[in-house]
Amino acid sequence: MYDFILKGGTIVDGTGHKAYAADLAIGDGKIVAIGPDLNSRPAKVLDVTGLAVAPGFIDIHSHSDTSFLIDERCESKLYQGVTSEVAGQCGASMFPCLEERLAQLIAADASEERAYISTSYAEFRTRIAQAERRMSTNLLSLVGHGTLRAGVLGYDNRPATAAELVTMVSLLERDLLAGAWGLSLGLGYTPGVSADVAELIALGKVVAKYNGHIPAHMRDQGDNTPQSLDEMYAINRQSGARVHIAHFKAGGKDNFGRAPEFVRHVTRAQQSGVAVTVDVYPYTAASSGITNSFPKWSIQGGLEQTLLRLQTKERATIYAFLSQAFSTREDGESLYIVSTNDRFPQADGKDIWQLSQELALSMAETILTVTERTQARAVCISHSMNQADVDFFLAQADYAVGSDGRALPFDPAANKGKPHPRNFGTFPRFLRQAREQGFATLETAIRRISELPAAIVGLTDRGVIKQGLVADLTVFCPQIISDRATYRDPFQRPVGIEHVFVAGRPALLHGQQTELRLGAFLLRR
Numbered sequence: 001m002y003d004f005i006l007k008g009g010t011i012v013d014g015t016g017h018k019a020y021a022a023d024l025a026i027g028d029g030k031i032v033a034i035g036p037d038l039n040s041r042p043a044k045v046l047d048v049t050g051l052a053v054a055p056g057f058i059d060i061h062s063h064s065d066t067s068f069l070i071d072e073r074c075e076s077k078l079y080q081g082v083t084s085e086v087a088g089q090c091g092a093s094m095f096p097c098l099e100e101r102l103a104q105l106i107a108a109d110a111s112e113e114r115a116y117i118s119t120s121y122a123e124f125r126t127r128i129a130q131a132e133r134r135m136s137t138n139l140l141s142l143v144g145h146g147t148l149r150a151g152v153l154g155y156d157n158r159p160a161t162a163a164e165l166v167t168m169v170s171l172l173e174r175d176l177l178a179g180a181w182g183l184s185l186g187l188g189y190t191p192g193v194s195a196d197v198a199e200l201i202a203l204g205k206v207v208a209k210y211n212g213h214i215p216a217h218m219r220d221q222g223d224n225t226p227q228s229l230d231e232m233y234a235i236n237r238q239s240g241a242r243v244h245i246a247h248f249k250a251g252g253k254d255n256f257g258r259a260p261e262f263v264r265h266v267t268r269a270q271q272s273g274v275a276v277t278v279d280v281y282p283y284t285a286a287s288s289g290i291t292n293s294f295p296k297w298s299i300q301g302g303l304e305q306t307l308l309r310l311q312t313k314e315r316a317t318i319y320a321f322l323s324q325a326f327s328t329r330e331d332g333e334s335l336y337i338v339s340t341n342d343r344f345p346q347a348d349g350k351d352i353w354q355l356s357q358e359l360a361l362s363m364a365e366t367i368l369t370v371t372e373r374t375q376a377r378a379v380c381i382s383h384s385m386n387q388a389d390v391d392f393f394l395a396q397a398d399y400a401v402g403s404d405g406r407a408l409p410f411d412p413a414a415n416k417g418k419p420h421p422r423n424f425g426t427f428p429r430f431l432r433q434a435r436e437q438g439f440a441t442l443e444t445a446i447r448r449i450s451e452l453p454a455a456i457v458g459l460t461d462r463g464v465i466k467q468g469l470v471a472d473l474t475v476f477c478p479q480i481i482s483d484r485a486t487y488r489d490p491f492q493r494p495v496g497i498e499h500v501f502v503a504g505r506p507a508l509l510h511g512q513q514t515e516l517r518l519g520a521f522l523l524r525r
């Protein structure tokens with residue numbers, strides 16, 4: 001007995017194998033039959049002639065940790081065909097911590113959802129369940145190393161003591177046993193920036209024990225990318241945990257053109273036996289906090305420490321660094337302020353050049369002013385990559401694609417400023433570019449957003465269209481699927497996505513989201 005039959009479509013099964021014409025039947029949340037001329041009553045039949053039937057897209061690099069708490073529709077992801085998201089990235093998650101550190105973690109978080117920060121993954125999920133909060137995409141949670149570290153020893157800029165490391169290991173192990181998928185690193189941010197490789201290897205051994213993975217926002221994503229990659233390989237070699245390079249890039253104008261060199265670096269490591277994988281996003285701009293422009297030493301110890309440094313003689317050193325980084329009008333125009341969270345409205349939506357003209361300050365002083373006025377909490381978009389490099393990364397057949405974005409509503413009034421278009425368009429954009437530029441066949445492109453991310457993460461019951469697997473499905477028109485979100489107007493629905501099923505039930509039908517909220521926390525077993 002079938003619940004749904006998708007009739008007349010082309011199955012792009014996620015493995016990279018050639019697409020084929022077949023009907024697909026869904027029953028009891030699973031894919032129960034694939035073949036010609038499936039018929040059964042009382043199944044609902046959807047005519048999907050001319051459309052591709054693919055596994056629901058898996059966003060391997062998501063920051064949707066708390067999106068559903070703000071809006072359970074998770075619109076910007078669901079409308080892209082995303083059914084599962086790997087969250088807790090770049091070292092930051094909603095847990096874990098020691099009981100006595102909880103208040104400090106909450107105080108360091110400026111978001112409204114900070115009340116949900118929890119001492120453990122299990123507690124976090126229990127609180128979500130008790131509050132009867134729903135979600136529209138599945139979430140796979142990672143333990144953020146930065147959160148774990150701050151949750152044990154605070155934001156101190158120093159190595160963890162042996163006793164603290166033992167505590168970190170035990171909290172990590174507890175949360176991996178509770179279903180977390182690995183440990184994310186955010187080594188370019190505080191407090192991850194204060195960790196040495198020995199600490200990461202010790203934690204990596206726990207991750208390896210449970211066959212999790214370690215996705216990393218690396219220590220450096222520009223000049224010192226090779227050294228940062230070496231650090232990741234060392235973690236793999238000495239801990240046994242699989243490592244993953246998140247949002248791989250050649251950042252900063254001095255590094256434009258280095259993508260081939262960086263790709264070769266990874267390929268050589270893979271050939272020498274290092275278990276390392278990669279994801280990229282199809283945009284030339286990054287998005288991060290204002291202090292991402294600062295020298296790394298100046299962000300050690302936490303945002304409060306950074307702000308204190310601006311009141312000492314170190315301000316001059318930071319100023320000199322920023323003056324060099326922002327020496328031309330073009331430099332200033334490449335950094336754009338999305339939102340100051342109501343702390344400095346005059347800066348919202350402006351680039352640093354424009355704002356410096358209005359304030360009659362140098363660009364470096366403008367950045368320092370924004371930092372101080374917002375308590376270092378301004379969100380920025382930085383045009384820090386070149387197109388040829390991004391294209392080169394995107395053309396790698398074994399690189400997964402992740403958004404580095406979060407689920408947001410389409411209503412501009414429900415958003416803060418103009419967020420990065422990657423939140424709204426990553427997956428349709430990738431499929432459009434693969435079609436237009438020809439760097440990947442449809443089958444390969446789909447594999448990079450379904451089976452490949454599932455394999456990297458260790459998710460075994462989704463990511464492929466196969467009898468018996470969970471029926472997370474995205475049905476789209478391969479000829480027209482496209483993003484429409486731009487930097488100027490990000491709040492645009494993609495086109496070409498017809499139906500999305502989550503666990504066998506329709507989350508999106510005929511291009512419109514249904515009333516069902518079918519997402520859940522998926523647990524590592």
Ligand SMILES: [Zn+2]
Binds near residue numbers: 089090217246247
């Ligand atoms: Zn990151």
